[in-house]
Amino acid sequence: MTARVRVGPTAISGHASPRAFHRRATSWHHGRRTSVSTTAASSQDPPKFVRDSRDEARASQPLDAGRRPEEINAFIGAIKGEIGGTSSSSSETSAVTLALAKEFNVGERVRVTEGRSGATKVQLMHPSGSYADVYLKGSLTVGSWVMANGGEVLFYDEGNSEKPGGISMQFPGITSKSEFRIIETGTVDDDTPFVTIELAGDNADATFKLSVEISLASHNALKMKTTVHNTGSSKFEYPLGHNAHVAVSDAHHGDVYFIGFEDCVYLDKKLHSTKPRVRFTKDLDAMSERCFKLTGPTDKTYLCTNDHNTGVEVGTGCTVYAQNLSGETGCVDRVVFNPWEESPKAYRWYAGLGIGNFGKLRVAEPDSKSSTEVQFKVVDATPSVGIREDFELLEKINTRNMLSRRKIDLSDAELPSDLQ
Template sequence: MSISCMKIALPTQYSPCVRPANRQRYRGVAVASLRGDFATLGVSVTEGEGNLPKVVLTSPSGSEADVYLYGGCITSWRLANGKDLLFVRPDAVFNKKKPISGGIPHCFPQFGPGPIQQHGFARNVDWSVFDSESVEGNPGVTLELKDDSYSRSMWDFSFHALYKIILSERSLSTELIIKNTDKKPFSFTTALHTYFHASISGVKVRGLKGCKTLNKDPDPTNPLEGVEESDVVSFPGFVDCVYLDAPGELNLDNGLGDNILISNTNWSDAVLWNPHLQMEACYKDFVCVENAKVLKLF
C-alpha cells in the first residue's frame, strides 16, 4: 500500500502522501463523503461547463472549490473574497474530448511520456462520487475510479482509486488512494499537475535547494541530471524540471501577493513547469508546482 497527501493553505499549507505496501495501495491526502442530506454539509452537485457534472464544496467561511467528475479535476479554489488560487487555461475544453487543461489534473498511472498516453488516463475518464462528509465542520467529498475496458486496453490491471478533497477557510487538502485489486502486482508513476494562478515574472518557489534535478528541457524523454543550487527558483523562460526527493514543504509566492505553503506526505518529488512562449496567450498568468512520484512505485 502507498499513501500520498497534499494540503494547500494561506499562508499555511498544500500537501500530498505515499506509503508502499504489499497490495500496492497508493494513497495521496484530503477528506470527504456524500451521504444523507449532503447539501447541509456544504457539498452540492450541479451542472458545470459543457453541461458536465461538478461537485461544489462551500465552507462555513464562504470559500468554495469546484470538482469536475470528468477527470476527477479540481478546477477552482476560491477564497471567501472571491479570489481564485487555481488557474484553468483559456484553451481548456469541457467536452470530454480531451483532459481539462488547468486546476489539478491527475497523472495516473503514468507521469509524462511513456508506453501509454501522456500522463495516463485518469484525467480523461469519468470519476464517480463515492461519499461525502463534514470534517470538523469543513465540507469534503470522495471520488472513486475503477478499471474498465478502456483503462485495461492500455494498462491491463485491476485497481480501485479513491480521491478525497477537503475544503476549509484557507486550505485545500487532498488524499489519493490507489489499491491494487488485481491478482498480479503492478507499478506506476503519478502526480497532481497543479496549476496556480500567478504573475509569472514575480513567481518564487523556495525549499528546493540541494535537490537532484531532472531538467526535461529540451528533451523530456532524456532529461539532464543536475542539482538545484538556488535558494529561490524563478521562471525567466521555459521551465520543465523534476526535483527528486523534494522536502515535505515548499513555499510558493505567486507574484500576486499570496504566499502558499505546499505541505505533503509521501509525494517524494516535485515538478515545476511553465511553457513560456509555447503558450503565449496565457503563460504569464500561471505556474505549475506539482506533487509527484516520478520513479515507479511498487
C-alpha cells in the same frame, strides 16, 4: 476520532451508469479522519491573494457587452428555459445531476450542480466562504478553488479542452474519457466539507480502484487523499501526481518565484528533452538554490524534496505551497512547469506546481491498498523577499571588501628619509 456527517450511496448506489455521466474530480480523506489543525505560517486573516483571471476577460469585452438586444433576448430565453424545466444541456445529464444532488448534497457545505460545459461538479463550501469545485471527467479534478475574499487560486483556460488547468491528476489508468463516481460526501466536526470519488480500471496492465478524497481542511488549505487498491493478482508500478496550475499576477512581467527546492536532485527536461540528465541544486549559485524566478520555458522534476516548504509566490504577496503529509512513503517529488510562449494566450497567468511520485514509481502489490495525502495551502507571505535581501547585502559586503585598500601601518623609522 472526530464526529463525521456522511452521505453515501442510497437509492441509486447499485447503478454505476447514472453516475458515469458526471464529472467529478480528486479528493483525499478516507473513512475515518481525525480533525487536523493546520498551523498557518501567517496571520489568521484570509490571504490577500491572487489575480482573478476573469478581470482580463472583462477588460477585453466591448463596453456594451451584455447590453445588446440579442444578448438580452438570449438571457431571457435561458431563464424561461430553466423555469420551464429545460436547459442547454441534455435532459439526461440534468436528470442524473438532480439525482446525485438529492443523494449527496449536504446542507450548504456540499452541493452537486452543473459546472463548465454542463459537466457535473461537486462544490465544497467552507464555513469561511472559500469553496472548491470538484469535477468527475478525465484527469481534471479541481476546476476552481476560490478564497473567501473572491481570489481564485487556480488558473483555468476555457479555450483549452485538453489541458484546461486547475488541478489535474496523473495516474496511468486515467484517460480523457474516464468517469469518476461519487462514493461519499459529508462534513467533519468543524463543519469542513469533503467528497470521495472513485474510478475503477481493468486493462492489460492493471486492475485497480482509485479513490480520492478532497477536503477544504481550512479556509486556506485544500487536502487530497489518494488510495490505490490493486484488485488484481499481479503487482504493477505507477506514477502518481497532482499538478496545480496556480494563478499568478503575471509570469512574464511580475515577480513569480519558486521556493523550497534547495539540496535536491533534479531533472531539467528543457535542457535535455529526450534523456534528462541528473543535476544537483548544490551546483547552482547560492541564491538560485533557495529561490528562482520563472523567466522562461520550464519543465523540471525535483526528487525527494522538503515536505512542507516547496511553493510558488504568485506575485501578489502570497505563496501557494504543495505539501506532503505522508512522510517518506508519500509524495516526495515535485514538478514545476510553464510552456511560456508555446502557449501564448495562457502562459502569463499561471505557474505549474505538481506534487507526487515522478521519479521512483510506486508499487502496488496484489490485493493491497496504498494511500498518500497532500495539501495545497495559501499563505500570506513571500519568503523570497528575505532571501533576496540577504544576498543583496552579502554582495554589497563582498564588493566593499574587494574595493577596500590594504592598510599599511609604518613607523617613522621605516619611512624613506625624504618623507621623515
